[in-house]
Amino acid sequence: MINPGVRSGKKCILAVDDAAIILSRISDTLGKYYDVVTVNSGMRALRYLEKEKPDLILLDIRMMPKDGFETLREIRAMEGRAEIPVIMLTGMEDKKSVMEGIKLGIRDYILKPFFPDDLLERIQRALESSGEGHTQRAGAAEEL
Numbered sequence: 001m002i003n004p005g006v007r008s009g010k011k012c013i014l015a016v017d018d019a020a021i022i023l024s025r026i027s028d029t030l031g032k033y034y035d036v037v038t039v040n041s042g043m044r045a046l047r048y049l050e051k052e053k054p055d056l057i058l059l060d061i062r063m064m065p066k067d068g069f070e071t072l073r074e075i076r077a078m079e080g081r082a083e084i085p086v087i088m089l090t091g092m093e094d095k096k097s098v099m100e101g102i103k104l105g106i107r108d109y110i111l112k113p114f115f116p117d118d119l120l121e122r123i124q125r126a127l128e129s130s131g132e133g134h135t136q137r138a139g140a141a142e143e144l
Contacts, residue, residue: 010033011127012037013030013037014049014052015027015036015038015057015058016041016042016044016060016068016071017059017060018062019060020040022112026119029116029119030119041065041066042063042071042074046071046074049075050078054084056086056123056126056130057075057085057087059072059086069100069104072104085126085130086104086105087106087109087110087126088110089112093111108125
């Protein structure tokens with residue numbers, strides 16, 4: 001995890017999950033290519049977003065007390081934050097959850113456990129489709 005507010009010139013990914021092992025795995029997977037900020041709740045994510053604007057958000061659905069959908073609704077209502085690309089990274093694979101995420105404008109939906117190469121490729125695709133391409137990432141999947 002990097003210190004909030006300290007940027008290295010890399011794109012910044014905000015990872016939101018209540019499972020420390022998942023946050024650690026995300027950091028390990030992405031840390032070479034992105035600045036990764038990890039928070040363990042929707043509430044902490046919203047607090048972070050009041051001050052900072054990451055380039056992309058990875059968001060779990062099943063969290064307490066505020067789940068990922070509720071968190072995302074609040075992000076979409078925040079001034080200057082509604083357009084941040086969001087990828088749902090979750091263990092929930094039911095159609096209703098996928099459809100709810102699509103309604104809220106997610107860029108992608110990745111099931112846990114994730115494959116590092118797949119996560120990197122989907123993040124790059126989401127950043128490119130939002131005009132936030134990450135040139136330092138080229139070839140990263142081959143290096144893993």
